Amino acid sequence: MITRLLPALLSLTVCAACADEPKRPPLREYNSVSPQQPTGRNDALPQPVRDALTADAMKRSGLTADKLAIVSAEKTTWNDGALGCPQPGQMYTQAIVPGYRVWVRAGERMLIYHTSESGELVLCPTGAVRQLKPNQPVAE
Numbered sequence: 001m002i003t004r005l006l007p008a009l010l011s012l013t014v015c016a017a018c019a020d021e022p023k024r025p026p027l028r029e030y031n032s033v034s035p036q037q038p039t040g041r042n043d044a045l046p047q048p049v050r051d052a053l054t055a056d057a058m059k060r061s062g063l064t065a066d067k068l069a070i071v072s073a074e075k076t077t078w079n080d081g082a083l084g085c086p087q088p089g090q091m092y093t094q095a096i097v098p099g100y101r102v103w104v105r106a107g108e109r110m111l112i113y114h115t116s117e118s119g120e121l122v123l124c125p126t127g128a129v130r131q132l133k134p135n136q137p138v139a140e
Helices: 002-019 047-061
Strands: 068-078 097-106 109-116 121-123
Touching: 047 068, 047 097, 047 109, 047 121, 068 109
Parallel strands: none
Antiparallel strands: 068 097, 097 109, 109 121
């Protein structure tokens, strides 16, 4: 008799303990919120970040380094390893990551990057490549 009641008693005890646990907010997916215009800040970029940005922008645009211009570089802290640009189905480190939000002018295109201080980067948000008219000012 006790052998049959023991599992039921244990499950009630476990469920009672769960009832006292605070409700956690549901996980939410979020998209990057990057300003559409550069902030005009020019925080100093570490050399590994500058090198990674230049290499990626050259590859994406087909331009040489002298045809690229860093329009704005803003030091920021990302909430996790997604660098503010989570991709569905990916897992990221759950630690704050110091880095930068950088706007690079590549000819008639503006590339918006999110980086870590070590040079990891993502072009963010997806589709952040914007067409600019020749000689169009980037920010007012």
